[in-house]
Amino acid sequence: MGRSPCCEKAHTNKGAWTKEEDQRLINYIRSHGEGCWRSLPKAAGLLRCGKSCRLRWINYLRPDLKRGNFTDEEDDIIIKLHSLLGNKWSLIAGRLPGRTDNEIKNYWNTHIKRKLISRGIDPHTHRSVNAAATAAAGTTNIAATTCLDFRHSVTPPSTNDPDTKNILCTPTTDNSSSIDNTKCSSSTTEESQPPAPLPPPPPAAAAEGSTGLALDLELSIGLPSQSKYTRSGSFNFSWAESKSFNDFLRPAAAAIVAEAPPTAVKLVARAMCLCRQMGLQKGQLCSNCQSYNGVYRYC
DNA sequence: AACAGTGCCAACCGCTATTCC
DNA sequence: CGGAATAGCGGTTGGCACTGT
Numbered sequence: 287m288g289r290s291p292c293c294e295k296a297h298t299n300k301g302a303w304t305k306e307e308d309q310r311l312i313n314y315i316r317s318h319g320e321g322c323w324r325s326l327p328k329a330a331g332l333l334r335c336g337k338s339c340r341l342r343w344i345n346y347l348r349p350d351l352k353r354g355n356f357t358d359e360e361d362d363i364i365i366k367l368h369s370l371l372g373n374k375w376s377l378i379a380g381r382l383p384g385r386t387d388n389e390i391k392n393y394w395n396t397h398i399k400r401k402l403i404s405r406g407i408d409p410h411t412h413r414s415v416n417a418a419a420t421a422a423a424g425t426t427n428i429a430a431t432t433c434l435d436f437r438h439s440v441t442p443p444s445t446n447d448p449d450t451k452n453i454l455c456t457p458t459t460d461n462s463s464s465i466d467n468t469k470c471s472s473s474t475t476e477e478s479q480p481p482a483p484l485p486p487p488p489p490a491a492a493a494e495g496s497t498g499l500a501l502d503l504e505l506s507i508g509l510p511s512q513s514k515y516t517r518s519g520s521f522n523f524s525w526a527e528s529k530s531f532n533d534f535l536r537p538a539a540a541a542i543v544a545e546a547p548p549t550a551v552k553l554v555a556r557a558m559c560l561c562r563q564m565g566l567q568k569g570q571l572c573s574n575c576q577s578y579n580g581v582y583r584y585c
Numbered sequence: 586a587a588c589a590g591t592g593c594c595a596a597c598c599g600c601t602a603t604t605c606c
Numbered sequence: 607c608g609g610a611a612t613a614g615c616g617g618t619t620g621g622c623a624c625t626g627t
Contacts (some may be wrong), residue, residue: 302595302621324612340613341596376615391616392594 299333303342307332312341324425345388352384356393364390364398377573 299307312329320343321337332339356364360382367378375387375394380389399409406415 300597322612335597336599337613338596343594373616388595396593437623 298327298337298338303334303346307334308342308347311343315343315347341388345386348386349383351386360385361398361401364394365402365412365582368394368398460502472571 310330311326314326318329323340325336327334327336327337330339334342363382364378366368371377373391375391379385379387380392394409402409402412407413408415417581418468
């Protein structure tokens with residue numbers, strides 16, 4: 287026998303939300319904040335499952351949602367992040383303020399997939415269809431695909447996950463922040479070019495039990511404005527404001543994101559939140575520390 | 586005008602992860 | 607420490623809107 291249902295299904299509405307239901311939910315959350323979703327429907331006078339309320343709020347009613355069409359820049363960000371993270375929609379959403387994971391997932395499935403296919407790129411592997419065919423034939427393959435600008439890519443991920451196989455760039459000699467597509471190519475772990483030497487592992491990475499893989503997660507995309515809302519709350523740091531994070535923690539986080547199972551990503555994101563230790567003030571806290579309704583807490 | 590086909594997206598479902606007791 | 611409760615995630619689906627015939 288499975289788990290009991292999250293709510294009394296016989297007495298809950300399903301399907302599209304009415305304006306009245308929306309208003310009730312908004313009013314309740316405005317005055318009480320997001321709390322226990324299970325008890326919220328009853329407290330708010332809604333005949334809905336708590337889960338349904340949560341989804342409605344997060345995906346539709348939240349005041350900071352952007353709505354409207356995705357920009358080309360957002361498209362690029364999604365493609366780049368998807369090539370790195372795969373279908374981790376909540377992580378991708380964390381880098382796109384005002385967008386929800388559900389929205390991005392839908393957009394991916396309805397627009398971007400098609401866009402990539404039309405360009406001859408496999409949306410799953412982010413490798414050109416031709417290159418994939420070549421790889422299947424057992425030859426070296428370097429697909430022309432989105433450059434992720436991994437300036438310090440060093441050790442090829444040992445995973446078999448296809449999503450991690452295309453993230454290497456030829457290491458460049460400088461640390462300029464500009465993207466140089468001529469120096470970048472996607473490749474598989476079978477790529478014959480040897481990786482650059484490993485830099486010393488950052489102390490934080492060592493402290494966190496990292497494998498020592500030092501992968502610089504420089505996506506060369508705009509830094510996110512700090513969104514106070516994320517569905518996951520994970521991996522949505524105020525990157526630009528944290529020198530320590532940029533210097534030490536981000537490479538480690540990137541390495542683990544690239545290699546570890548999804549659970550580990552969450553754990554690392556949580557473990558690496560050093561807002562409190564760094565003495566950051568209210569405006570500088572990451573989303574793990576700051577709740578949307580104005581109540582600040584340290585994670 | 587009527588119908589069929591297609592695209593889009595909000596919402597649901599089932600599962601896993603995390604927290605609580 | 608273990609089980610129950612809750613939260614969160616990603617895949618899937620239902621239904622509406624739009625377009626073509």
